[in-house]
Amino acid sequence: MPVISFDAVTKEFGDVRALSDVSLDVPAGQVAVLLGLSGSGKSTLLRHVDGLHRPTSGTVRVLDRDVGGLRGAELRELRSRVGFVFQQFHLIASLTVLENVCTGALAELRGPRLGLPSYPKRVRHAALDQLDRVGLADRALQRADTLSGGQQQRVAVARALVQRPEILLADEPVASLDPDSAAQVMDLISEVARQDGLTVLCSLHQVDLALSWGHRVVGLRSGAVVLDTPVDGLSRDAAMSIYGQVAAAGEAR
CATH class of the missing domain: 3.40.50.300 (P-loop containing nucleotide triphosphate hydrolases)
Structure with a gap:
């Protein structure tokens, strides 16, 4: 089917x-x-x-x-x-790379999130794992807008993958x-x-x-x-x- x-x-x-x-x-x-x-x-x-x-x-x-x-x-x-990767990366420029990837898990979480520590440890670990897959684990704590276009799109892929x-x-x-x-x-x-x-x-x-x-x-x-x-x-x-x-x-x- x-x-x-x-x-x-x-x-x-x-x-x-x-x-x-x-x-x-x-x-x-x-x-x-x-x-x-x-x-x-x-x-x-x-x-x-x-x-x-x-x-x-x-x-x-x-x-x-x-x-x-x-x-x-x-x-x-x-x-x-269903994960979605767009032409425009739709990252939040002022957030770190890691927090942007964590937002991919929002569908499974309840309540608002304010800052990286507000995400469960399992979500932060999953986000780091996906950043490692896309070759950007070393950029996890950088602001998203400091990355190149190609790097930002790889972050967007990692964000989609956090959804599993x-x-x-x-x-x-x-x-x-x-x-x-x-x-x-x-x-x-x-x-x-x-x-x-x-x-x-x-x-x-x-x-x-x-x-x-x-x-x-x-x-x-x-x-x-x-x-x-x-x-x-x-x-x-x-x-x-x-x-x-x-x-x-x-x-x-």
Whole structure:
């Protein structure tokens, strides 16, 4: 049974159709990469997985739950099992690296937290363990805004991993990074996915990274799936055609 399943999903924002009749199954442990131009529906699709968006029609099932029907505690429980890494790191600049990572455990804690000592020891130890995995344990007590962009994104990955997620979503996680930092972050996510058996759904613009890192490529155009194939045997030209065909269509109009 797939851990993520879209069945004829359409999403409309007023007069704008962001997703159009999308059907897609992602099995456990697969690393699937979404490719497509900005505005093709990649981010909208990702945000359906943890209930940030709800379909106008169709069904989204995640970890055998109908996401569209979840509310309150049930939705929070699902989200605790789904990590999310964003293009913008969303770290709190004035906090230490370690406290930023600890915030990934807030879903399992009760009451507000004020300062690092307010987190249980087990959470602080788990956060340090994840910082060690991403190679930043030695920066634990630095302010987050003293790190480079690539380092901040690795902190964001560690924060997501503190949740102990079963699914990891990543929305253009390396779009703002230089090529070397981008490759390091994607290698890190790939290694963590393999070690932890994570299912990963990631949107990218970098075709070469997608081909070297993912198991499967799903191409989106104007909210519809136009390509869905394993990476093995997929040429760079075939993957790039997702973008070239869109540009050609735009010129024809």
